[in-house]
Amino acid sequence: MTNDNRYHWKHKDLLDVTQLSLPDVQHLLDIAAGFQEINLRPVKKVPTLKGKTVVLFFVENSTRTKTSFDVAGKRLSADTYSLAKTGSSLNKGESLKDTGLTLQAMGPDVVVIRHPSSGAAEFLAERLSCGVVNAGDGWHAHPTQALLDAFTLRQAWNNDFAGKTLLILGDIAHSRVARSNVHLLNMLGVHVRLCAPRTLLPAGVDHWQADVYDDLDAAVRDVDAVMALRLQLERQQAGLLPDLSEYSRRYCLTARHLSLARPEVGVLHPGPLNRGLEISDEVADGPHSLVLKQVASGVSTRMAVLYLLATRNEGGLSA
Ligand code: CP
Numbered sequence: 001m002t003n004d005n006r007y008h009w010k011h012k013d014l015l016d017v018t019q020l021s022l023p024d025v026q027h028l029l030d031i032a033a034g035f036q037e038i039n040l041r042p043v044k045k046v047p048t049l050k051g052k053t054v055v056l057f058f059v060e061n062s063t064r065t066k067t068s069f070d071v072a073g074k075r076l077s078a079d080t081y082s083l084a085k086t087g088s089s090l091n092k093g094e095s096l097k098d099t100g101l102t103l104q105a106m107g108p109d110v111v112v113i114r115h116p117s118s119g120a121a122e123f124l125a126e127r128l129s130c131g132v133v134n135a136g137d138g139w140h141a142h143p144t145q146a147l148l149d150a151f152t153l154r155q156a157w158n159n160d161f162a163g164k165t166l167l168i169l170g171d172i173a174h175s176r177v178a179r180s181n182v183h184l185l186n187m188l189g190v191h192v193r194l195c196a197p198r199t200l201l202p203a204g205v206d207h208w209q210a211d212v213y214d215d216l217d218a219a220v221r222d223v224d225a226v227m228a229l230r231l232q233l234e235r236q237q238a239g240l241l242p243d244l245s246e247y248s249r250r251y252c253l254t255a256r257h258l259s260l261a262r263p264e265v266g267v268l269h270p271g272p273l274n275r276g277l278e279i280s281d282e283v284a285d286g287p288h289s290l291v292l293k294q295v296a297s298g299v300s301t302r303m304a305v306l307y308l309l310a311t312r313n314e315g316g317l318s319a
Helices: 020-036 064-075 096-104 121-127 144-154 178-187 216-218 245-252 291-310
Strands: 053-058 079-083 111-117 131-137 165-169 191-196 210-215 225-228 265-267
Touching: 020 131, 020 144, 020 178, 020 291, 053 096, 064 079, 064 096, 064 111, 064 131, 064 291, 079 191, 096 111, 111 121, 111 291, 131 144, 131 291, 144 178, 144 225, 144 245, 144 291, 165 178, 165 216, 191 216, 210 216, 210 265, 265 291
Parallel strands: 053 079, 053 111, 111 131, 165 191, 165 225, 191 210, 225 265
Antiparallel strands: none
């Protein structure tokens, strides 16, 4: 853990989990655990980030990520402002660079960006002096999703990741969530399995630190957790899946599959859910589901991210 007084969070931005060391991750999750208590109080607000400004710049749709960053900022008393593509001058052709510099001129402490293009968050971070958080860029990375998933699993597994096995199931090719999770879970000592039809596995998957399956019954056997992924229907025009009912028959996570896993198996899904396609109702709403715990973890984890970036030059709290 990071009770070491020499530890110092050094990152201006959070662009990808690959930039983080294990002490960074443990420190961030410890801070999130401290903030979780605030989220259970009758009055869920502390003055920690009073006077700080957070801009939520979402060029792609979001329910969970955008709302939880907004809630996170407000619970820490930061002022939060939203800018979406619709209703902004992006729709008049203003560039990402000019939009970013315009936001910067208003003096935010942190800009949180979601963008359909891989690399957009890094592009902005290189041009802005404030902190930049990647809230999902194309197929590339979704670091706060991986961190909140780790936070959820840390609580489910009593802070003991070693020797655990987690299966990531579904549309891995198009998933920034899978990319960030595979890296972070490996860093934490979790053994990762992937299961998908061949057409929904990314190029180069053989170089990922994970075992690859196409048969779900084999993949789910004795796992400690399953992370089902949304089938990204908007990206299926290329004929990767000739038949959705065949996909559902082979890859929709059901209670029968969970009976092959370890008895205390946890089920995660980043959302939004395609019920009946990649996850059955009985699993999504069943006793093994951690889906709504992930949403709650998202608030605590994003409080920690905003706190660390907005106060990085001010000494910071100890975890
Ligand atoms: N998991 C996730 O990123 O969900 P949203 O698209 O609703 O933010």
